[in-house]
Amino acid sequence: MLIRLEQRPEPSAGMVYVSPVIAVVLTILTSMVMFALLGVDPVKAIVTFFIEPISSLDGVAELCVKATPLILIGVGLSLGFQANVWNIGAEGQLVIGALAGGGLGLAFFDQSSVFLVPAMLVCGVLGGMAWAAIPAWLKTRFNTNEILTSLMLTYVGLLVLSYLVHGPWKDPEGQNFPESRLFHDSALLPILIDETRLNVGFLLALLVVVAGWVLISRHIIGFQIKVIGMAPMAASFAGFKEKRLIWLTLLISGGCAGLAGVIELSGAIGQIVPTISPGYGFTAIIVAFLGRLHPVGVMFAGLLMALTYLGGDSAQITMNLPNAVTGVFQGMLLFYLLASDVLIKYRVRIGAPKIQREAAE
Amino acid sequence: MAETPRLELIGITKAYPGVVANNNVSLKIMPGEIHALLGENGAGKSTLVKFIYGVQKADAGRVMWEGQQVQISSPNVARKLGVGMVFQHFSLFDALTVEENITLGISPELTKDDLAGRIREVSLQYGLPLDPGRYVHTLSVGERQRIEVVRCLLQDPRLLIMDEPTSVLTPQEVDELFKTLRRLSEEGVSILYISHKLEEIKALCHTATIMRMGEVVAECTPGNETARSMAEMMMGANLVSPERTDRQTDGSVKLELRDLTAVSAHHHGTDLKNINLKVRAGEIMGIAGIAGNGQRELMEILSGEVRVDDANSVQIDGVAAGRLDPVQRRLAGVGLVPEERLGHGAVPDMSLWENGFLSAAVKMKLVKNGFIQIAASNAFAEDVVNEFNVKTPGVSHMATSLSGGNLQKFIIGREIMQNPGVIVALQPTWGVDAGSAAAIRQALINLAAQGAAVLAVSQDLEELFEISDSIAVICEGRMSEPRLAENITVEEIGLLMAGVAQEKEPADAD
Numbered sequence: 001m002l003i004r005l006e007q008r009p010e011p012s013a014g015m016v017y018v019s020p021v022i023a024v025v026l027t028i029l030t031s032m033v034m035f036a037l038l039g040v041d042p043v044k045a046i047v048t049f050f051i052e053p054i055s056s057l058d059g060v061a062e063l064c065v066k067a068t069p070l071i072l073i074g075v076g077l078s079l080g081f082q083a084n085v086w087n088i089g090a091e092g093q094l095v096i097g098a099l100a101g102g103g104l105g106l107a108f109f110d111q112s113s114v115f116l117v118p119a120m121l122v123c124g125v126l127g128g129m130a131w132a133a134i135p136a137w138l139k140t141r142f143n144t145n146e147i148l149t150s151l152m153l154t155y156v157g158l159l160v161l162s163y164l165v166h167g168p169w170k171d172p173e174g175q176n177f178p179e180s181r182l183f184h185d186s187a188l189l190p191i192l193i194d195e196t197r198l199n200v201g202f203l204l205a206l207l208v209v210v211a212g213w214v215l216i217s218r219h220i221i222g223f224q225i226k227v228i229g230m231a232p233m234a235a236s237f238a239g240f241k242e243k244r245l246i247w248l249t250l251l252i253s254g255g256c257a258g259l260a261g262v263i264e265l266s267g268a269i270g271q272i273v274p275t276i277s278p279g280y281g282f283t284a285i286i287v288a289f290l291g292r293l294h295p296v297g298v299m300f301a302g303l304l305m306a307l308t309y310l311g312g313d314s315a316q317i318t319m320n321l322p323n324a325v326t327g328v329f330q331g332m333l334l335f336y337l338l339a340s341d342v343l344i345k346y347r348v349r350i351g352a353p354k355i356q357r358e359a360a361e
Numbered sequence: 362m363a364e365t366p367r368l369e370l371i372g373i374t375k376a377y378p379g380v381v382a383n384n385n386v387s388l389k390i391m392p393g394e395i396h397a398l399l400g401e402n403g404a405g406k407s408t409l410v411k412f413i414y415g416v417q418k419a420d421a422g423r424v425m426w427e428g429q430q431v432q433i434s435s436p437n438v439a440r441k442l443g444v445g446m447v448f449q450h451f452s453l454f455d456a457l458t459v460e461e462n463i464t465l466g467i468s469p470e471l472t473k474d475d476l477a478g479r480i481r482e483v484s485l486q487y488g489l490p491l492d493p494g495r496y497v498h499t500l501s502v503g504e505r506q507r508i509e510v511v512r513c514l515l516q517d518p519r520l521l522i523m524d525e526p527t528s529v530l531t532p533q534e535v536d537e538l539f540k541t542l543r544r545l546s547e548e549g550v551s552i553l554y555i556s557h558k559l560e561e562i563k564a565l566c567h568t569a570t571i572m573r574m575g576e577v578v579a580e581c582t583p584g585n586e587t588a589r590s591m592a593e594m595m596m597g598a599n600l601v602s603p604e605r606t607d608r609q610t611d612g613s614v615k616l617e618l619r620d621l622t623a624v625s626a627h628h629h630g631t632d633l634k635n636i637n638l639k640v641r642a643g644e645i646m647g648i649a650g651i652a653g654n655g656q657r658e659l660m661e662i663l664s665g666e667v668r669v670d671d672a673n674s675v676q677i678d679g680v681a682a683g684r685l686d687p688v689q690r691r692l693a694g695v696g697l698v699p700e701e702r703l704g705h706g707a708v709p710d711m712s713l714w715e716n717g718f719l720s721a722a723v724k725m726k727l728v729k730n731g732f733i734q735i736a737a738s739n740a741f742a743e744d745v746v747n748e749f750n751v752k753t754p755g756v757s758h759m760a761t762s763l764s765g766g767n768l769q770k771f772i773i774g775r776e777i778m779q780n781p782g783v784i785v786a787l788q789p790t791w792g793v794d795a796g797s798a799a800a801i802r803q804a805l806i807n808l809a810a811q812g813a814a815v816l817a818v819s820q821d822l823e824e825l826f827e828i829s830d831s832i833a834v835i836c837e838g839r840m841s842e843p844r845l846a847e848n849i850t851v852e853e854i855g856l857l858m859a860g861v862a863q864e865k866e867p868a869d870a871d
Contacts, residue, residue: 010762011710220722220731226711227719233705236666237697238719239687 005346015344020290020297022343023336024304030332031325040319048319049311049329061196063306065268069094069260069277071205071302073284075212076256078293080249082216083225084232087250089135089150090257091281092157093128097258099161100127102180102265102272105187106169112186120187120262121204128258129251131157136250140243146250154281165274180272189267201263205302208256212295225249257281278309286334305330365428367392367520367551368413368444373422375408382408383419384575390520395542395552397562397583400572401595401794406555409572410522413553414446415439440468445513446522451505453497455629460493463512471515483514487541498629502651503534510541521545522553527561528820529651532855539565557595559588560823571595596795612642615814616663616695616783617676618840623662623669631655633662636840638833640783640814645805646843647829648818649854655838656818657700660787663816664697665690677783691724696781698773700788702765706772713756713763717742717775724779741778749774750800766797773801777808784808785816790824802828822851836860 028050032042053059073090080087087093101124108116135149165178174181189199216222228235228245235242264276287305291297312326370388374381382405390396400406411417413424415433424431426442433439439446453462460480464472477493484491489507497505506526513521523542527535542552542565554566562569563583571579571594579594621636633655640646650656661667662675665687669675672683677693685693697720699705707716718738722728727738742756749770753763760768769790776784789805790798806828809815818835819825825832826846833843834857841857 010759218732218735220728220733223715223718223733227708230710231704231708233699233701234708234719237664237687237699237705238722239665239689239691241686 004349005342006349007346011344012347016292019340019343020292020301020337022340023290023333026336026340027329027332030336031329034328038321040321045315045319045321048315049325050307052318053307053310053314057193058196059310061193061198063303063310064202065197065199066306066309067299067302068201068205068267069264069280070284070287070305071299072208072260072263073253073257073281074287074291074298074302075205075208075295076253077284078288078291078295078298079212079216079222079225080253081288082229082293083245083249084229085246085249085253086147087132087135087150087253088147088285089132089152089154089157089281090253090284091277091279092150092154093131093254093257094261094264094277094281095154095157095161096131096261097124097126097128097254098261098265098276099164099272100124100130100258101262102183103169105183105266106180106272108187109181109184112184114186116184116187117189117266120266121259124258124262125255126258128254128256128261130254131258132250132254133247136247139250140246146246150250161272161276162274165272169272171271178274182271183266187266188270189263197268199263199267201267204259204263206299208259209295209299212298216295221245221248257284283330286330290333290337304333308333365392366390366425367394367427368553369425370409370413371423371425373409373412373419373424375412375417375419381575383412386422386572386575386577388570388577390551390553392519392551393546393549394568395546395554395566397566397569398553398555398572399557399559399562399569399591399595401557404572404595405575406572407524408575410446410524410553410555413439413520414444414522440516443517443519444522445516445518445520447506447509447513447524447526449524449526449528451509453505453508455496455498457497458493459491459495459497459500459508462497462508463493463515466512467516479515480511484511487511487514487544488537489541502529502653503531503537506530506538510538514545518550520551520553522555524555525557526554527556527558531651531859532822532851533859535561558823559591562591563588592795612644612812612814614639614676615642615678616640616785616816617679619674619676620671621662621669621674623658623667625655625658626661626667627657631658631838633658633838636835636838638840638843640816642782642812642814643809644830645809645815645817645828647825647832647846648816648835648840649822649825649832649858650818650820650835651858652820654835654858656787656835658838659835660697660699660785660818663695663785664699688723691720691779691781694780694782696776696779696784698776698784698786698789700791702768702772703761707760707768709761710759712759713746713751713753713771714739714742716760716771717745717756720775721779742775745771745774745778748778749804764794764797766793769793770797770800770804773804777804781808781813783814783816785818787818788821789817789819790821791819798824822854826851834858 028046032046035042035045054063077087077090101120104120104123131153134153135146138144138149139146165180169180171179171181189201192198192200224235224240224245227238228240228242260280261276265272283305287298287301291301308326308329312323315321315325316323366389368390370386373383373386375383386409398406412419413433415435415438424433431442460477463480464476480491480493489511491507491511506529526538530538546552556562566583569581569583570577573595618636618638621633623633625632631654662669665685669683672681675683677695682690682693703709708719718727718733721741725741727734727741739756746753746756751771752767773789790801805815805817817828829846831843832846832849832854834841834854836858837860
C-alpha cells in the first residue's frame, strides 16, 4: 500500500479551518503520551491543563486578560505577515508602548482625571508605532531586513525598561525594589466584572479584531496587503505602493503591540515592573499563524494560547509538572499546525495513482 | 539496419493529479530521421520528452532502444544510451567560459584530453562557430544555444532532442541550425524536434507525430501537409483566421514615445536607447524582437511600474505621462497586459473577481470610500467572463484553476472592458492554446477597429503579421523605424532582429 500526497487543483477552503483543529487534537494526543511517559495520569493532566483553569468565572476572566495582549498583537502582526512584512519585534514595541503610556501614568500618579486612561492608551499606541517606525524606515530607506532590526530593537527596548525601573522611574518610597510607583486609580482601566481582573482592554481587543477583519476583507488596504504578499509583481502592476504598505503594516502592528503593553500595565499590573510581558510579543507570532493570519482566527488562537499559559500554571501548582510544559505545548501546536497545513494544498491518496480521463482537458 | 527503430515508445502513460499528461502514447524514431513532435502547449510534449531523457518516470509503458527494452531511470542512463538533449532554457553559467561550461555538463571521462580542441573540431565540423575561451555573458542567445548543441555532440549522441530550439533565434540563425541538424541526420543521428511552429516543421522534419490533450492524434509526413492542415490536426478544430476590418491608421496619435532612453532596472537587463514610436487610433503596432532585447523594460515603462525621468518621453493622448503611476495611467485610458499571467497580470491564489478588481478598481469605480464594492466587482468579472467566453465555473474560483488560455482571455478582457484608448500587450498569446490565441487576436483587432491604439509586443512573427498594421523591431534596446506590415518581409525583420540593419538616426529635432 502506497500513501501519496497529491496536489489539489485548488487549495481546499475547508481544510483552512480544519487544519488548526487537527493540530490541536494531535497536540493533545501527543501530550497525553508525554504525560503517560512522565508517569502522570494523562486524562487528569489534560483536565488540569485545559478544563480546570476555565471552570470558574474568575478563571474565564483571567483567560481573557491573558488573551488580550495576544489577540491585539496577533491581529496587528497578521496584517504585516500577509504582506510579507515580518515584524518579529512586537515584544519590544509592547515594552516601549507600555513605557510611553505608563510614563504618562507615573507623571500624574497623584492626580485624578478621566482623561488619563485614554491619554495613556494613545501614548501606548504611539510608543509602539514609534518603535516599529525604526525598522520601517530602515527597510524602506536602506532595504534592511526587518526581521533582524525589529528583533534586535526588542532587546534595546527591554534594556530601556530595565534602566528606567532600576533608575529614574524607581519608586522613591519602594525600599529600592526595581518597581515604579503604583498608578493612581484613575490611571487604571475600568474593570468589567467585579472581583476579577477582566478589564476594558479585552473589549478593545475585540474591537481591534472587528476592525482588522473589516480592513482585510473589505477595504482596499487589506486587498493591497494580500496582493503584495501573494504576488509582489502583480501589486506593482496594479500600482500599489510597496513602501507605503511596509510603513502601514509596521505602524499598525507596532501600534497594536504598544496598546497591548499599556493595557497590560494599566489593566493587569498597575505599575511599571521589570517584566511587563512573559513574551506575549513572541507568542503572538504563533497566535497569528495558528489563527490563519485572519483576525477572527487570531482571536480564537489567542484564547487557546492564553489557556496554555493558565494550564501550565495550574499543572505546575496541582500536579507538580514543570512550567516548561507550556512551552512544549506551544511548540507542538505550531509544529502540528505547519504539518497539517500541507493538507490545504495537498490531499492524501492511498494506493497507486488512478487515471482520470474525464479530468484531462 | 534501418529496420530497427532507434527509439520506440509503446503505450506511455503518465497522469498528474486531475490531468493525464500522456495517455497510451506510442512513437517510433528511425535512425537518421528528423521526427517532429508537434502539439499545442499542454498537449503533453514536454512530459513525454522528460520521460525519454530520464527526468521523469512514466506510470505505464515500455521503451525500446535499438530493439532492446530499457529503463531510462535518470538522465545519466539516457546519456549513456546516447540521448542528448538541448533544453529550451539553457543551463549555462554567465561568468564561465564556453569550455568551462561544457566541462561542467558532460561526463568526466570526456573532459580529459584537449577538450578545447575537440570543441573547435566539432563546432567546425557542424558549422557551429564557437570559441571555447569566450565568456558566456559575451555571447548572443544563438551562440549560447550552440554551446548546448556542441555539448551534446561531444558525447556522440544517437538521438538528439531539441525542445523548441528556435524560439530564441532569428530567422537566419534558424537556417544555420537547420543546416546542422540536416547534417547530423545524414550521419545517422536521429533527431526529435519539438515545436509548434508549423513552417519550420514542414521545412525540416521527415515525419511528425501530433499530440493533443496527452494523446497521439495523428502521424504525418510534414512535406505532404500544409501548415493549416497540421494546425487543424493539432487543434482538433478548424482554424479561423481573424477577420480584419479596413485598416484605418490615419487616426490621431494616441501613444507616443519620444527619444525614450532608460537604464534597465534589472541585472543583465537591456537599456532602452532613443526609442521613437507613434501609435495612432485604430492602428495595431507590432513590435518584433528576440526576448531580452528590451521588451520587458519597455513594458515596465509603458505600464508605469518604472517611471522615466523625462515625463515627456511617454505621451498618452498628447499628454506627458512618463511620471504617472500605473493607476494614473489606467485613468488616462491605458490597458496593460503583462507577459507573465500568473504573478504579474493576475494573483494566482486570488479569485477571478478579485483579479478583475486588481486592475479595474479605480477606472471602473469598484472602490467607495476605500471599501471594495464586492457586488459590483463580481458583476464586472462576470461581464468579462461572459463577453470573452472564459471557461470557468464561476468568478469565485482562483486564477490558478484556469487554463493558460482562459486566464489570458480573462486578463485581456479585463483590460478591454475598461475601454482603453491605448492597450499595450506583451506576448499576448504566449503559451496559450490556439483557440484562445485566435480569440485574443480577434479581440485586439476589434479593439483597434473601435479606435484604440494597440501596441503588441511579440516574438511570434506569424502572430504579428496576422494582426499588425505596422511592425517595428526592437533589438538591444533600440527600435527600428516602423514599416507597414505589407511592405516588410520576414527576412527583413530577421535582419533587424539580429541587429544587422542600419542605425536609425535620431530624426526628431525639436
